Amino acid sequence: MKCTSCGRGVETEKYWVKFTCPDCGKVEIIRCEKCKNQSNQYTCKCGFTGP
Ligand SMILES: [Zn+2]
Numbered sequence: 001m002k003c004t005s006c007g008r009g010v011e012t013e014k015y016w017v018k019f020t021c022p023d024c025g026k027v028e029i030i031r032c033e034k035c036k037n038q039s040n041q042y043t044c045k046c047g048f049t050g051p
Pocket residue numbers: 003004005006007008031032033034035036
């Protein structure tokens with residue numbers, strides 16, 4: 001599994017989050033701790049961009 005924002009693998013990370021896209025509700029968004037702290041943007045396959 002990879003962070004949706006930066007593409008880094010999260011398996012080895014202690015803290016990361018996984019949630020479904022709030023727009024389409026189908027695609028899983030994965031964010032590593034770094035991207036969550038920095039509020040990096042992510043882009044879903046459906047085109048939705050979120051903080
Ligand atoms: Zn990341």
